[in-house]
Amino acid sequence: MRYLPLNDADRTAMLAAIGAAKIDDLFEDVPADSLNATFDLPDHLGEMEVERALGAMAAKNRAAGEGPFFIGCGAYAHHVPATVDHIIQRSEFLTSYTPYQPEIAQGTLQYLFEFQTQVAALTGMDVANASMYDGSTGCAEAALMARRVTKRKKVILSGALHPQYAAVTRTNLELHNDNVIQAPINTGAAEDLASMIDDETSCVIVQNPDVFGNIRDLTPIAEAAHAKGALLVAVVTETVSLGAIKSPGEMGADIVVGEGQSIGNGLNYGGPYVGLFATRQKYIRQMPGRLCGETTDAEGKRGFVLTLSTREQHIRRDKATSNICTNSGLCTLAFTVHMTLLGEAGLRRLAMLNHDIAGKAADALGAVTGVEIVNKSYFNEFTLRLPKNASAVVDTLAKEGVLAGVPGGRLWPDDPAAENLLIVAATERVTEGDIETFALKLREAL
């Protein structure tokens, strides 16, 4: 077996040194009738055979790069520079552990510090943590944090929050019998959430751009929340948008959670991704997750350590702010490397390029007879109202090689109001030819 360095001679010698007659003597505490169970599983394979078998499975999937591709809704097909993938595969990053021994983990700690600085700048907030699992779990953690800060038990979810984010948040808060109020589905960006906020409300959770792609001015809802002592949690599922539109921090958000996949990370069928989590300075001791901080070593040199650990489970146990331990270290590195390559100039350009391409797609698709563009504003994603069930149209177009977007029925299977909606994203990977093909096939399918 190519991964196991011991041979039989080693094993015999080692058993002798230990004073055991055979390997199963070391398993003496296991109930005898359960030791050496039998399994309906195959024996080991060579590298080539494994690669062949998994390659065959991969070949049954349709990758984003295989043709016209317009799916978004929380995961975006962006180009990842080759440098990113090289760096994250370096042994020293790939095969290291959580930096609990900071003297020999400064590489990890320094990039975490850079990551936190980047995320704080992007979101317009004072501080960011070293990542959550993904945007959706970060969203639930934000609601739990708002609950700790305000000591209130009512959460209001916007009707244009990604429904899977809403579901994750609900699942976590229902454990505490909290009151989770879901505003009705709203495609227009003009929902009245302010009137739903009362003195019991811990937070309002609003996505921007929202799940339909609308760009929202969060300032009025931030003011309304603050007037009642509640927090505004802003959710950003497309991080590239922060290069084009005002940050949630500038619009008054108290906690910003985001999905960082767009920067440096592939689609990976939904994971692993990287959750962004940022807030105001005054709330840092209520934050979940790891934080990296600056300090000095015994010679006075600058160095970095994990800090404020008294919030965390390994120190605080049942009093911790969250049970999270392992987070998204390597995805965080991918984000940091890509963001370093982009810089502010590159990010702004990438963002506006996405906006350009989405504009071209919206113009072409909006010109198809019977199709209505729902949005007044958008970044790189917008919503079409079709004259018929969008799920059927998506299936038809998939057979034609066009992955057309996310039909409303996929995200809101129980809501007829969503049936004819098609949410379409267009990133820098989309070509004008892709847009032409999509418009042509859509016209045929309607």
Place this chain on the structure above:
Amino acid sequence: MSMNTQGRPTRADGAALSDTPTFTGNKALQIEEALSFEIGDVARTGVDLAEPTGGAHRLGGLHRDSDIGLPGLTEPETMRHFVRLSQKNFAIDMGPFPLGSCTMKHNPRLNEKVARLPGFGDLHPLAPQSAVQGALELIDRLAFWLKELTGMPAVAMSPKAGAHGELCGMMAIKSALDARGEGSKRTRVLAPESAHGTNPATAVQCGFTVEPIPADSTGRVDLGALKEKLSDDIAGIMVTNPNTCGLFERDIRAIADAVHEAGGYFYCDGANFNAIAGKVRPGDLGIDAMHINLHKTFSTPHGGGGPGSGPTVLSDALAPFAPVPYVVHENGVFHLVETRRAAKAETSGADSMGRLTAFHGQMGMFVRALAYMMSHGVDGVRQAAEDAVLNANYVLARLKTEMTPAFDGFCMHEALFDDRFLEGTGVETIDFAKAMIDEGYHPMTMYFPLVVHGAMLIEPTESESKRELDLFCNALLSLAKRAKAGEVEPFKAAPIYAPRRRLDETAAARNPVLKWRPEAQAAE
């Protein structure tokens, strides 16, 4: 000599020992590296993108005008920056990384390669199900391996890491209690004092209260004390097996029976499943739920702190409450059950706990874990467990001449020592650990589990050869002898040769600096 093209052979005898600091602060291959924020500027970039031409008129008047404050670097600068940073890290590819309970084993590169196939790496989670049949097949296949290896009937694949899997398992218990109409009555969870911190934190995150189970003198759950704590308000117990002392809970079936008799459920923390995978099926021992850290047992890379993946196996009693989404296989076609309503129809009326994450879990980790399993086969998985246990016992046997094992007898995959051997030396566990760094090793887990004074928990894994283990043991024996001989100073000063000396963690927490600020602002 023939290698020296300058015609001036270098000689070792002229190199007088000197600790004069260098002008740069660098030490040969150890190169100091500033933060990217101190190197780059906001106009610089390492990507070439077309010029946007369309303008911002569809942004609803919310164009970002203010400075963001993100410096960029060109590609060569970026590469050098991160390569220099990488060289300040220790890694399993460089040497033994014997962190107990963390399982730092070899990460095969085949797994990285297959995870990057476009059909997996460039696959969208909301693509039509007709376009993702291979992904669903892979999830289904991995689920089969996990169910077979654990002897459990069901597995929830979506938990994103071990602690998330714990949440999944404890939520399943809560859902099952609710379905029995006992959710509000049964609120107490018991967990040993030796448990990972995630156990009590998870129980509380689920709305339970948590109480400790005392350990007996052999480092295992005290069955008598456990039984005294069981009553009709018990929701369940959380027990790690093999436990964090590196010992198999030999009363595990009696523990399971007692908890079930009291009407509670048995959550098993599967962090140490790597010790018994392919040897023992936890399902034969009476558990109701257990998460499996794919990043431990099945070697998906730890990556400096993630990503992890924590699929959670469930018993027949808990399976109906599994989270959405999950994969169903019918007539040769795979499909996803994505909502609570769909799950209710699928399970004839049970209420799924709901959704734990957007999308379907850590697919990238699933691909790597399945590649690991197929490469090992069930024969290799069993051999890996045996070798991991053999290696730990070998280390235990060799080190016990100078160090003090916390408990008598054999161990499983990790060997636990306490600090009695350092008594009176002035050297403490942390000093011993830091001295290991100077010897070229990553320290073992220190001060955990909490039930042992000055704990040192060593998990060599099956990836170490006998030669590496001998060198490692020789180094630790030498350190132990030096400490006992009164050589305190090198321990207190350690590490001396690492990129940084000991760091002031107290100062970092007292005055948290969590991001870079321009000098003018930082001075304020």
